[in-house]
Amino acid sequence: MNRYQLPVRSLARVGTDRNHTDRGADGSVADVLARSSTRVFFCHRGSLLVSRGGLHLFRVAQLKEHWGGLTGTRVYIGRSDTADLVALLLDDAGRSTADSAVLDDSAASADDFLLAPAVGTTMDDPTWVDLRALAIQLSDTDIDAATTAVALDNWHRTHTHSPRTGDPTVPSAGGWVRVDPEAGTEHFPRTDPAVITAVLHTDDAGTERILLGNNALWPEGRYSLLAGFVEPGETLEQAVRREVHEESDIDCDTIRYLGSQPWPFPCSLMLGFAARAQSAAIAADGHEIADVKWFSREDIKAGTADGSLSLPGKVSIAGQIISAWLDGEQLL
Numbered sequence: 001m002n003r004y005q006l007p008v009r010s011l012a013r014v015g016t017d018r019n020h021t022d023r024g025a026d027g028s029v030a031d032v033l034a035r036s037s038t039r040v041f042f043c044h045r046g047s048l049l050v051s052r053g054g055l056h057l058f059r060v061a062q063l064k065e066h067w068g069g070l071t072g073t074r075v076y077i078g079r080s081d082t083a084d085l086v087a088l089l090l091d092d093a094g095r096s097t098a099d100s101a102v103l104d105d106s107a108a109s110a111d112d113f114l115l116a117p118a119v120g121t122t123m124d125d126p127t128w129v130d131l132r133a134l135a136i137q138l139s140d141t142d143i144d145a146a147t148t149a150v151a152l153d154n155w156h157r158t159h160t161h162s163p164r165t166g167d168p169t170v171p172s173a174g175g176w177v178r179v180d181p182e183a184g185t186e187h188f189p190r191t192d193p194a195v196i197t198a199v200l201h202t203d204d205a206g207t208e209r210i211l212l213g214n215n216a217l218w219p220e221g222r223y224s225l226l227a228g229f230v231e232p233g234e235t236l237e238q239a240v241r242r243e244v245h246e247e248s249d250i251d252c253d254t255i256r257y258l259g260s261q262p263w264p265f266p267c268s269l270m271l272g273f274a275a276r277a278q279s280a281a282i283a284a285d286g287h288e289i290a291d292v293k294w295f296s297r298e299d300i301k302a303g304t305a306d307g308s309l310s311l312p313g314k315v316s317i318a319g320q321i322i323s324a325w326l327d328g329e330q331l332l
Contacts, residue, residue, distance in 0.1 A: 004329035006259025006272055010315050011131075015141030016078040016085065016148075023174030029076045032084050032174070033060050039083040042098055043149040044072075044090040045157075046265070047128045049098070055142045056126045057083075058102075069097030073156045075175030077148055080141045087149035089156055089175075131264070135315040151264035152176070155189045158266070162187065194268050195239045196227035198321050198331055199252055201277040201294065209294040210325055211277065212311075213247060216290040221303075222310040223293065225318045227270070240273050248292045249283040252276060256332055261317040270317045274331035297326055 008014070024031055032038055039057040042049040049056040063070065071094040077085040090098055103126055131150045135143060152175060162169050162180040169178040169187060178187045199211035212223035228243035230236060237255050244252050254276035261270045284292045295303075300322075303309025312319040325331055 002330065003256070004258065004274075004324050004331050006261075006317065006320060006324075008259075009320060010135045010261065010317075011143065011147045011263065012259075012261045013140040013143050015139060015144040016080050018078040018148075019076075019084075020176075022079075022084070023076050023176055026172055029074045029086055029174050032076050032086055033074075035084055037083045038086060040086045040088055041145070041149070042090055042095075043087050043146070043153050044092075044095040044098075044128070045153070046150055047130050048134060048146050048149070049126050050129050050134065050138075051126045052124060054138055055146060063102065066097060066101050069101060070094045071097070073153075073171050073175055075149065075152050075171075077145045080145075085145050087145065087152070087175075089149065089153040091157075132315055147262055147264060151191075151262065151267060152189060154264055154266040159187060159190070190267050192268050193230045193236070193271060194227055194263075195230060195236055195243060195271050195273055196225050196318055196321075197240050197244055197252075197255075198225055198258075198272075198274045198325060199244055199248070199250060199277050200274060200325075200332060201280050203280065207296055209280075209296050209299075210322070211244075211248060211250065211282065212293060212295055212322075213284065213289045214291040214293075216288055218290075219310075221308055223295075224312045225321060226289070226292075227318070229268075230271075236271055236273070240275055244275065247285050247289045249281070249285075251278045253278060254332055258321060258331065259317070261320075263316070272317050272321055274321075276332055297328075300326060 038060055040060060040063060041055045041057055070088055072088055072090040075087045075089060077087050131146055134146060159178060160168060162185060164185060165180060165183055167180050167182050169180050172179045200208055202208045213226050214223050226244055226247045230239040240255050241252060244250050252275035256274045258272040258274055263270045282292050284290060311322055314320055314323055
């Protein structure tokens, strides 16, 4: 029996060589910017500037007269097959300069990210689009660079001071490290591991069901897999058992790893699992989770068809796992 393994999709695709040896010892990335092959793209608060089916890339010479106004953090993302890629992680003032001086106010904003692929990746004019809307649209190289840029942008914006001394830190190592100049301490990008689990149970009639939960912050009818952050001192398997029990009062076993996906909103690494429930008795915690239910494949198909059930999209690992199970894949 062939058991399911999460394919490399969406935000997990790889298309660049991170080329850490070229990051340099400081945050200027001057050596990389001096190369004629280098291309630069813009990132601002989770959105990327895109056009013509991909990231909107600039030659360095196109930006030189605007460098002073393009404020933020410069990060050496790595090397693609054709170019070295630098991300300008623009602050709000830098975004203003980019829109007014570099783009002559021609850039649009796809505020509704559900419509963004049709707007941003097919038009000639540059458009700011949220990363989640681009996950399936961009090439492997572009989505790898974009996901990395958004993750580092979230980190740089929220870690401007040393947690030890409170003093300001500055970018180093091509934007992959922040350094406290006074104390000399180095601080590295944060990644928070989180487990997300497809809990399964087969009844006496042989019907397999999947456990889905409605988060207390979500609208009625929206359900997804149970998930939570890994706590200090526990293994991934322990985290699966604890989170599932806390949120649904279910004890589970036969835990199997399915795959992972970066989720830089702001800094998670989602680790997908399947687990077998020891019983069908469930109870939501009533705080984080408002409701938990067992769903058969027929239940999900009927609920999504009549609009009473909303599931995560395939951009997320949750959506990918649920979709695979619906298609009859063997998760355990």
